[in-house]
Amino acid sequence: MRILGISGLHNSEEFKRRELPGLSDREYRISQGRDSAAALVVDGRVVAAAAEERFTGEKTTGAFPVNAIRFCLDQGGIGLDDLDLIGHGFAHERSGLESGDDYLDRRFTEVYDPERQLDWFAEHFPGAEVRSRFTPVSHHLAHAASAYYASGFDDCLVLVADGRGETESLTVYTGIGGKLEALHTVPAMHSLGTLYGVFTLYLGFEMAMDEYKMMGLASYGDRTRYERELRKLVHVRQGPEFAVPLLARDGDLLQRETHRGVLAVLEELFGPAREPGGPLEQRHMDIAAAAQVALERCLLHVLRHYRRQTGLRDLCYAGGVALNCSANGLILRSRVFDRVFVPPGAGDDGTAVGSALYLHATRKPETPIQPMRMPYWGSSFSSEDIAEHLATRTDVSSRRVTDEEELLAETAQALERGEVVAWFQGGMEFGPRALGHRSILADPREARMRDHINNLIKKREDFRPFAPVVTEAAASTFFEIRGGRERQYAHMLFTTRTRQEHRDRLGAVTHIDGTARVQTIGADANPLLHALLERFGGLTGVPVLLNTSFNLRGQPIVRTPREAVDTFLRGGLDRLVIGDHVVVPGGVS
Missing domain, CATH: 3.30.420.40 (ATPase, nucleotide binding domain)
Known part of the structure; x- marks a missing residue:
């Protein structure tokens, strides 16, 4: 069964700007339906997922995810008419509105009504038959499904908490035997x-x-x-x-x-x-x-x-x-x-995945859903794709290093010398965190490295911390992580304390309160980054790196080789390792 899930509410902010002129830009941002995305689930497995912002460059956009949809269909080698079902992570109903409010009535008609999704499909995919396959999934149920069905847990409690769904802001479910049942709503x-x-x-x-x-x-x-x-x-x-x-x-x-x-x-x-x-x-x-x-x-x-x-x-x-x-x-x-x-796409982009997983679980329960490991579900590029783009650049020098051991050793040495390295590998991560495929990496040992990246590269507030990425084997040595729980930190969604004896050695990734937003990496999850951590650990005794998202302030995480090189140059980073190519600004690499 092939199921497409989408998120977002196209035209939500535009409607508010038209109806309520004179507000500030910050006030116009207060609108539902941001973080639009698309995901493709085939026979219980997520085969592709991406947020629309990565294609348009507009951070947190709620625009109809036409680019993300096309990417997912291309990854699956199918067309829209080949889909069995299409889910959307909202199921607004007019009956839930305050009666007699013209503004809310118009907003429902123009933004929230599930019929609008059919309009957007008709506009971008003319001639495709969508109506019979389209199913709105309530927002919190889509969130719950994105966590429960991806977790691999059999029986568990499921909590959803956000700004609001259709009418609720918190829902507690049980997930038992593959079925979600609501217990409590706020x-x-x-x-x-x-x-x-x-x-x-x-x-x-x-x-x-x-x-x-x-x-x-x-x-x-x-x-x-x-x-x-x-x-x-x-x-x-x-x-x-x-x-x-x-x-x-x-x-x-x-x-x-x-x-x-x-x-x-x-x-x-x-x-x-x-x-x-x-x-x-x-x-x-x-x-x-x-x-x-x-x-x-x-x-x-x-x-x-x-x-x-x-x-x-x-x-x-x-x-x-x-x-x-x-x-x-x-x-x-x-x-x-x-x-x-906690799934890596815990925000509204994750309801694209969740709506597709929910429809699979309810329509084809006999086919088990594959638990997720790492969400490398986005755009990827071959060495030839990368070389083709680099050949057009006159503002960088690049060379191909086909020997993986040489590439890893060279990169580890550069990091040990204090270089800040842009790291672009494999499929783009789904969700807001860089999990080792679209990352900026650096030496985690000195606090001044944090300040250098904040002030000169990311150009962001100096109070904001950076996260460490560490091998699973070393995680409990450097951080207060109980043995056996290392993989719960794989998606960079939990803080824990850096162990007291290592805080001075991890000054760039330990926050003011002694905590760190740790990401653990196993050799099975990301072999290349795991190997790089081991090489860096061999040089320094610390198999840990500073890991932040490969983007600059106000920019989504990079998706393509062109965006990678442009961002690398604008940010003033020292080197870019993109696939098996090493790139430096101008000069000789």
Whole structure:
């Protein structure tokens, strides 16, 4: 069975710009349906998946994923009419709207109505028969499926938490015997994702994009300074219940579309909001820390309740909130569950994968779904493709190194000398993290390397940490990872502590609070990067590298050789290892 899954809501921001003129760009970003993507599942296996942003260059775009769809079909060697089913990770219904609101009615008709997806297919794939094969999948169910069916777990608890789905913001499921059953939902009016996003907005960042910045900033704050204020805004109740009465302060349509009502309350409590790009004060750090604590407290409250009620010992977890690595690390370290799985595409792009997996599981349950290892499901290029592009460049020097041992030894030596290396190999990763195929790599030992990459290459805020990638065999030596849990860190979605005795040796990848967002690599998952880590470890005694995404500020992760070379030059990196080619700026390599 061949199933295509898609995510995103085309025209969502454009509708808001037309209907509500005069808002700020940050306010227009507050719209549902970003992170559009496509995924192809064939007989229970993900064979291709990619976010539309990688093709258009518009970060977090919600545009109809026509380029991603075409890529997936090309990878599968099929056309649109060869598909058995098409799923979409939203299933809005007009009955869920507030009656009599013309704005919401028009938005449903022009953006949310599943019929609009058929319109976009007809526009981009004229003549293809889609209607009989198209199935909307509720948003949280698609998230849940992206985690449960990819995990390989038989029986587990499944948590979905985000800004909102159709009408809900948190759902708890059981995943038992291949079936998902909902136990509990929290309506959008009490959304943890929206709460965290509004604090992100208050602190001068972009909502629905920069929450990870607030997460990093929180580590610099006093987690207790504003604890009393947050407890007034977020109430933990008996059983699995919690409430976020703060969000009710967005009283009218304009406030709900901009969160001006909630922001006014935050300014009353904490002082003026930070202007974008303005100086960061200690109170900003303390506010971020308090919001992080509130999020973690609510998540653990829900999870502990359902762990006791169901007796299920494993957890799958997805939704935008599941990209909060600090909260994920706390959940894992709490030992409430034996195993925790978060898919690499935990955000809305992952509902493309999830909607396809859900349809497979419900329509063809006799064919098992293949658990995932690494999500290298995107564009890849042969050595010949790369050479063809490099032959057109006059601004770089390149040479091919066909001996893999020579390539690895040379790259390890360059890293040991302090070079910053762009690393472009194999299929592009799915999800927001660079997992060793579209990475910038560097020596992790000196804190000054972090500052160098932040200031000169990535041109981003200096408080933001970089992640380490480490061999599975060495992970528990350098980081506080329990033996047997190394593979849970494969997707760079959990923080843990760098062991005290190694913090000075890992200054570029250890955050201010002693934590690190670790990615572990096994030889079976990424043989080339694993071998490079071993070579670097042989030179330095540390089989760890700094690993950050191969992109610059405001740019999606690179997809093609052209983007790789252009970004390499703009970023001022020292060398690019792209396939079996070594590239340096100008001169002689």
